[in-house]
Amino acid sequence: MDHQLGIGFKNTAGKWSGGGTRKVDLMATAERDGLISVWAYNRVNYRDYTRVCTYTTRVVGPTERRPMGVHSLLTKVTKAKPVIFKDPRKCNAYTSGTFIKKTGKNATVSGGVDLGVVNVSAQSGFNSSSSITWVVHKKTWLRGNSPLGWVDGALRIAEAHKY
Structure with missing residues (x-):
């Protein structure tokens, strides 16, 4: 994740x-089970740089406060409004299993x-x-953003709904 x-x-x-x-590259990964429709936060390290002329x-010149790296991952989680794909051609029902999508673009958050x-x-x-994993324990609709299905869809986002 960048x-x-x-x-x-x-x-x-x-x-x-x-x-x-x-640009700051995350040099670590984090996983957390059971998250549904949430915003996940990371903690970032910043440092001040001041230009000083000493000829x-x-x-003392201007100061820049720049991101230097990532302190820690998944430090805070808050609820988010879910994205809902309503086209039934994009859905499949599953009763159990682990499903992983590793290709495609994903949402960019600003x-x-x-x-x-x-x-x-x-x-x-x-x-x-990056990849995304869904672990299904009871009958669930898994939807992608395309009639091609969640596997071949152009995006790496999908959603699970109660059946």
């Missing part, structure tokens, strides 16, 4: 604003990061090494 995270920028007058983005006198002094942009999406 994160595109905002950079905070403080000008020499001390005013903070958004100032670009930086003749010490002049939001924000509160740096304490300014809120900056954040975007997260799944890369080619």
